[in-house]
Amino acid sequence: MTELEQARRIINATDEEMAKLFQQRMDAVRTVAKHKIEQGLPIEDLTREEQLISRNISFIDEDDYRSYYVEFLKNTIEISKKFQRKLFDGVRVAYSGVEGAFANIVAERIFPDATCVGCSDFDTAYKAVEKGECDFVLLPIENSFNGDVGKVLDLAFFGSLHINGVYEAEIVQNLLGVKGSALADITHVISHPQALGQCAPYIAKHGFQQTESVNTAVAAKTVAEKGDKTLAAIASQEAAEKFGLVKLEGHINENSNNTTRFGVFSRTRREPTANDNRFIMLFTVKNVAGSLGKAVSVIGEHGFNLRALKSRPTKDLVWDYYFYAEGEGNIASYEGRKMLSELESCCNSVKIIASYEKEQKV
Numbered sequence: 001m002t003e004l005e006q007a008r009r010i011i012n013a014t015d016e017e018m019a020k021l022f023q024q025r026m027d028a029v030r031t032v033a034k035h036k037i038e039q040g041l042p043i044e045d046l047t048r049e050e051q052l053i054s055r056n057i058s059f060i061d062e063d064d065y066r067s068y069y070v071e072f073l074k075n076t077i078e079i080s081k082k083f084q085r086k087l088f089d090g091v092r093v094a095y096s097g098v099e100g101a102f103a104n105i106v107a108e109r110i111f112p113d114a115t116c117v118g119c120s121d122f123d124t125a126y127k128a129v130e131k132g133e134c135d136f137v138l139l140p141i142e143n144s145f146n147g148d149v150g151k152v153l154d155l156a157f158f159g160s161l162h163i164n165g166v167y168e169a170e171i172v173q174n175l176l177g178v179k180g181s182a183l184a185d186i187t188h189v190i191s192h193p194q195a196l197g198q199c200a201p202y203i204a205k206h207g208f209q210q211t212e213s214v215n216t217a218v219a220a221k222t223v224a225e226k227g228d229k230t231l232a233a234i235a236s237q238e239a240a241e242k243f244g245l246v247k248l249e250g251h252i253n254e255n256s257n258n259t260t261r262f263g264v265f266s267r268t269r270r271e272p273t274a275n276d277n278r279f280i281m282l283f284t285v286k287n288v289a290g291s292l293g294k295a296v297s298v299i300g301e302h303g304f305n306l307r308a309l310k311s312r313p314t315k316d317l318v319w320d321y322y323f324y325a326e327g328e329g330n331i332a333s334y335e336g337r338k339m340l341s342e343l344e345s346c347c348n349s350v351k352i353i354a355s356y357e358k359e360q361k362v
Helices: 003-039 046-059 063-088 102-110 122-130 150-158 193-198 200-206 216-226 237-243 291-301 334-343
Strands: 092-096 115-119 136-143 162-170 174-177 188-191 209-212 231-235 246-249 259-266 278-285 305-313 321-328 347-356
Touching (some): 003 063, 092 102, 102 136, 102 162, 122 259, 136 150, 150 259, 150 321, 193 231, 216 237, 278 291, 291 334, 334 347
Parallel strands (some): 092 136, 188 209
Antiparallel strands (some): 162 259, 174 231, 278 347
């Protein structure tokens, strides 16, 4: 046997073994995709990709092969993601609004291969997942300028869904009018209450009257349908393009770092991992003096830092409240389990709706 024949025999045998390993790897990719679908996680995981390449490159001893092996790994990862996208086909993600709404834009960034379903309001979108009509719902939790979204916090408290991921998205508000209109023509603006709040100084400066809408994209649609040069919507650039409006002025939100945090809710709770360092908890305290203070102390005594603590009326009794708490630390750790056990002595109810590693920017 010649040297060339021997080399080709090795290549054939290696390719046969690699084909078996490829199938084994894709079986594992299928399992990963199933987990992501159940947990409401995006296909892209750049941190994991970097870790995989960094780990696997250490297995290559020959320096001349390293760059080619990195290229091989990147191609393999891309093939894996293509397969996952095929498996994601049919996943339905609910959001409040219509095409062009900020929630729609963010939903498509997180789930580019899913079907995004617009709903009339937060409650309808949330219930679409509870009823099994959709797999996930993307809802805003808090805006960096205008504060928390109370209706969504109430849905989290009274509903049955879990938050499986928290995402941060920069929100740029624009003044949109019908074609032929100018800033000087505008006397009245329409938008979602959150958007109106984010742009309150701008609205006050121009003396605009304001009307609330279900969401920013619906506001843009309303302006387009009315065709009134004195009426403008506060919404996204995408909404302008969708409904044929013109941008009269851009970036009118007061805070230049206007960011909204969105939660991905699903029926299945994401299993906590050792890397988790954030949690969201909802609780009610007993009607005994010092119960809230004791609950906060228990959280701190076990090494957990509260990033936020907000009260909301339970609506069951007058002056009765539940508390929304965001904390730093691993809720699934030994200290986390002890903390939850001790909270039972001063709380009527404790509900962990989220455990995750960190907010992801989209």
